[in-house]
Amino acid sequence: MTSTPSPDSARPAEAPRPGTEGRREQLGRDGAARRGSGRQKHDSKITVYVSGEELVAMEQARLALRATYGLAIDRGRLVREAVAVLLADFEQHGSESVLVQRLREGQLDIEEASGS
Numbered sequence: 001m002t003s004t005p006s007p008d009s010a011r012p013a014e015a016p017r018p019g020t021e022g023r024r025e026q027l028g029r030d031g032a033a034r035r036g037s038g039r040q041k042h043d044s045k046i047t048v049y050v051s052g053e054e055l056v057a058m059e060q061a062r063l064a065l066r067a068t069y070g071l072a073i074d075r076g077r078l079v080r081e082a083v084a085v086l087l088a089d090f091e092q093h094g095s096e097s098v099l100v101q102r103l104r105e106g107q108l109d110i111e112e113a114s115g116s
Helices: 021-033 052-069 075-096 098-114
Strands: none
Touching: 052 075, 075 098
């Protein structure tokens, strides 16, 4: 007997970042202007390395999309949609975009670790 994961158990637990609570809802609406390329032959390819934790989170999201919403997608489609939403937010909000905010936070982490 197999069980279907509940939507809550399939989502990775992550605390919202300060200042981004309303941005997640905004990302969903803003991303409508830019769409992932979907299921088609792609002429370009990149290789992206992710941590084991990030890969598990992607798989959990993929399974939750299937179990909860009936959306059977592969990891490539998930990544293309995520990139499309993030780039749409960047184009619309520039320095206030989630991408810029997260990269700045990451830069601070790097500087703190190196003692700069």
